[in-house]
Amino acid sequence: MAYHFILLFPFVSMILRSTGVTGHTARSKALTVLLQGLLVFKQASLSGMGRGVAVLYEEKSFRGQLKKAHRFMQNAKIDTWETGAALFAHMTQDLPQVCIAVDWTALGAFRVLEACLIVEGRGIPFYSLFVHKDDLKHRQTLVELTMWYALIAMRQAGQTLLVTVDRGFAKFDWVGASPLYPFMHLLLR
Secondary structure, eight states: OOOOHHHHHHHHHHHHHTTTOOSOHHHHHHHHHHHHHHHHHTOOSHHHHHHHHHHHOTTSOHHHHHHHHHHHHHOTTOOHHHHHHHHHHHHHTTOSEEEEEEEEEEETTEEEEEEEEEETTEEEEEEEEEEEHHHHHHHHHHHHHHHHHHHHHHOOTTOEEEEEEOTTGGGOOOOEEOSSOTTEEEEEO
16 A cells, blocks of 8 residues: 555654754655655665655666665664654553553564554554674663663653563563552563
């Protein structure tokens, strides 16, 4: 299913505006076109987005779109943390309880700790942390705690986060609410 530029552009512009990246329509247009490319092949990679854009727009070459995607991702003015937090805030506005699943996934030489918003049984990823598989053994607990504190930072006032994790996550020894984190409920799957 193709998503039209006219539908995606206002959404992307709103997310980028809430991150403080304002006044640059070109960034919003570039991200919208790349998002369209991502949705064509459902491949969240630079080459997947570039291929998708080349299929959608005959006048655009794959190589040119790959370069554009790479330049966009290297842009220092695009803060991935702020963008993920803005997306989370938009998706969870006015919700008193938010269900999130956090899990490790293998991706080539890397392991990815990904947080997904659960909506109607589906996970919508909004924040990820990457670690080389050789470094994971010594850093797993630290990365999991980093994700925990990132979720705390993204939480909106008045929200309770229900976070589903595997047993042993961050070596926590409690389930449910904790006096230390009354607004976060740890659930085991």
